[in-house]
Amino acid sequence: MNSTSARRLGIALIVLVSVGYTIIPLVVSLITTSASLNARLLMVLTAFYWPHFLHVRQAFTGTRSRWLRATLAVQVVATYLPEAVGFTNWSAGTAPLLAGPVLLLLPLRWGGVMVMTMATVEFWWLQGIWHNVTGSFFYALTIVITGSMIYVVVRLSRVTAELEQARADLAEAAVLKERLRISRDLHDGLGHNLTAIVLKGDLAARLMDRDLSAAKTEVGALVQVAREAAQEVRQVARGYRRMTLADEVHRAVALLESSGIGCQVNLAEITPSREADEALAWAVREGATNILRHSRATTCSITTSNRAGRTHLEIVNNGFQSDAAQTATDPVDDGPESAQPLGGGLIGLVERAAQVGGTVEAGRTSEDGFRLTMEVPT
Numbered sequence: 116m117n118s119t120s121a122r123r124l125g126i127a128l129i130v131l132v133s134v135g136y137t138i139i140p141l142v143v144s145l146i147t148t149s150a151s152l153n154a155r156l157l158m159v160l161t162a163f164y165w166p167h168f169l170h171v172r173q174a175f176t177g178t179r180s181r182w183l184r185a186t187l188a189v190q191v192v193a194t195y196l197p198e199a200v201g202f203t204n205w206s207a208g209t210a211p212l213l214a215g216p217v218l219l220l221l222p223l224r225w226g227g228v229m230v231m232t233m234a235t236v237e238f239w240w241l242q243g244i245w246h247n248v249t250g251s252f253f254y255a256l257t258i259v260i261t262g263s264m265i266y267v268v269v270r271l272s273r274v275t276a277e278l279e280q281a282r283a284d285l286a287e288a289a290v291l292k293e294r295l296r297i298s299r300d301l302h303d304g305l306g307h308n309l310t311a312i313v314l315k316g317d318l319a320a321r322l323m324d325r326d327l328s329a330a331k332t333e334v335g336a337l338v339q340v341a342r343e344a345a346q347e348v349r350q351v352a353r354g355y356r357r358m359t360l361a362d363e364v365h366r367a368v369a370l371l372e373s374s375g376i377g378c379q380v381n382l383a384e385i386t387p388s389r390e391a392d393e394a395l396a397w398a399v400r401e402g403a404t405n406i407l408r409h410s411r412a413t414t415c416s417i418t419t420s421n422r423a424g425r426t427h428l429e430i431v432n433n434g435f436q437s438d439a440a441q442t443a444t445d446p447v448d449d450g451p452e453s454a455q456p457l458g459g460g461l462i463g464l465v466e467r468a469a470q471v472g473g474t475v476e477a478g479r480t481s482e483d484g485f486r487l488t489m490e491v492p493t
Contacts, residue, residue, distance in 0.1 A: 121271065121272045121275040121276070122175055122272045122275075122276070124272075125175065125268040125269060125271070125272040126171075126175065128268055129171055129215070129265055129268060129269075132212075132261065132264070132265070133164070133167065133168075133212055136208040136209070136211060136212060136261075137160065137208050137209075156197075159193055159196075159197050159205075162189060162192075162193040163190060163193035163194060163209055163212075166186040166187065166189050166190040166193075166216075167190055167212055167213070167216065169186055170183075170186065170187065170190070170215075170216035170219070170220055171215065171216065171219075171265070171269070173220065174216065174219035174220060174269045175269055175272060175273070177273060179220070183220060187216065187217075187220065190213055190216065191213065193209070194206055194209040194210055194213045195210075198240075206237060206240070207237065207241065207254045210233055210237055210258050211257045211258045211260075211261035211262065212261065212265075213233070213262075214230045214233060214258050214259070214261060214262025214263075214265070215261065215262050215264075215265025215266060215269075216265075217229050217230055217233075217262065218230060218262050218263070218265070218266040219265070219266055219269055230258060230259060230262050231259070233258050234255040234256065234258040234259050235255070237251075237254060237255045237258055238251050238252060238254075238255035241254055241255070299463040299466070299467075300347075301348070306404050306460065308340055308341075308343060308344035308347065309344070310404050310407050310408060311340045311370050311407075312337055312340050312341060312344070314370070314373070314374050314407065315333050315334075315336050315337040315340065315373070316337055318333050318373070318374075319333035319334045319337065336373075358392075358393050358396035358397065358400075359392055359393075359396055360382075360387075360392050360395045360396045360399065360419070360428075361382070362396070363396035363397075363399045363400050364380060364382065364399055364417055366400075366403075367399050367400065367402070367403035367417070368380060368417070370403060370407070371403055371406065371407070371415055374407060375413070376406065376412050376413060376414065376415050376432070377413065377414045377415070378414075378415050378416070378417065379414070379415070379416040379417070380416075380417050380418075381416070381417070381418045381419070382417075382418075382419045383419045383420050383421055385419060385421050385426050385493060386493075387426045387491065387492075387493050388471075388492070388493070390470070390471045391426060391471050391473070391491040391492060391493065393467075394464075394467045394468055394470070394471050394473060394489065394491055395419070395426065395428050395489060395491065397463070397464060397467055398428055398430070398464055398467075398468075398475070398487065398489040399417065399428070399430065401460045401461070401463070401464055401487070402417075402430035402487045403430075404460065405460065405485075405487070406430075406432045406485075409436055410432055410433075410434040410435060410436055410485060411434035411436065412432040412433050412434035412484075413433060413434060414432065414433050415430070415431070415432040415433075416429075416430070416431050416432075417429075417430050418430075418431075421493065422490070424492065424493055425473075425490050425491060425492055425493060426490070426491055426492075426493050427488065427489075427490045428488060428489045428490070429486065429487075429488045430486070430487045430488075431480065431484055431485070431486045431487075432484055432485055433482065433483065433484040434483075434484070435479055435480075435483050435484050435485045461475070461477060464489065468489055468490075468491060471491050471492065472491065472492050473489060473490055473491030473492065474489070474490050475487075475488070475489050476488045
């Protein structure tokens with residue numbers, strides 16, 4: 116049931132109960148009393164029901180009129196004053212309906228106190244007229260029951276509307292999250308592959324006149340990288356991006372060495388969880404891409420180690436370019452003054468590490484190089 120249907124059903128139920136409390140005494144009065152008394156009866160009914168339905172409407176919409184105190188006072192007067200002008204037992208039919216707006220529009224604690232007070236007064240009043248404890252208690256109890264029913268019906272309608280809005284907000288958040296995932300994966304994955312395509316294309320062009328066989332080999336490798344890029348785009352669209360640290364290190368070393376960068380790899384025998392392994396793999400890919408794009412490196416090292424139950428990855432290269440590289444620190448560990456603007460790839464790494472409870476740091480080394488580290492739970 117949607118919020119509109121719940122609201123309509125609630126309004127219909129409250130209208131039915133409201134009419135039911137007054138239809139029988141109204142019919143009896145119209146048949147047995149004088150026209151002047153009936154005219155006054157209709158005026159009193161108008162004075163009661165106009166603010167009553169106004170209050171119920173405000174409760175359904177969650178609004179509060181600036182005239183709330185005045186309209187609530189009018190309904191209270193229309194509930195009890197007719198008893199003094201000849202309409203005996205009038206409050207037995209109106210007090211239960213007044214209890215609903217009292218609970219809905221006042222703080223629940225004070226509204227509950229007032230409803231219990233109304234029930235006590237009604238019991239005392241009817242007992243003095245009827246001299247019947249059972250009947251008086253029953254009518255006093257209807258005040259509590261009817262007021263609670265109106266309160267519950269309106270609150271259920273409001274909760275249904277809030278849940279519907281929450282579902283819409285969650286759906287929108289899921290869409291935004293998926294867009295962010297696709298954007299991040301495309302940036303990290305295609306950025307690496309496109310860099311490899313450019314490098315291999317340049318190398319093939321240089322070899323074309325000197326070593327045709329080697330040039331053909333590089334062109335073949337370029338085609339293979341392009342195919343892998345197309346496959347990764349399809350995987351991103353399907354939401355499946357299975358990567359492993361070992362495979363990504365192997366690819367990074369092959370790409371870096373083909374660009375003339377010597378690599379030293381030292382991977383500890385560690386078996387991290389799947390999520391942590393993928394985060395480390397993305398770090399290797401981003402590190403290799405940054406080395407190719409933003410440095411004049413000739414050497415690079417990729418190292419993993421186990422530190423107190425956490426896997427530590429470190430990628431270090433020389434040839435730092437101060438005009439291209441950026442310093443990144445984990446915003447969870449460092450203060451805002453020490454944090455520097457992050458590139459899109461490093462921001463993505465920080466997010467990936469945070470998802471598995473890890474950290475990322477990047478910055479210049481004392482030997483005019485650049486160090487990228489990621490630490491994640493094993």
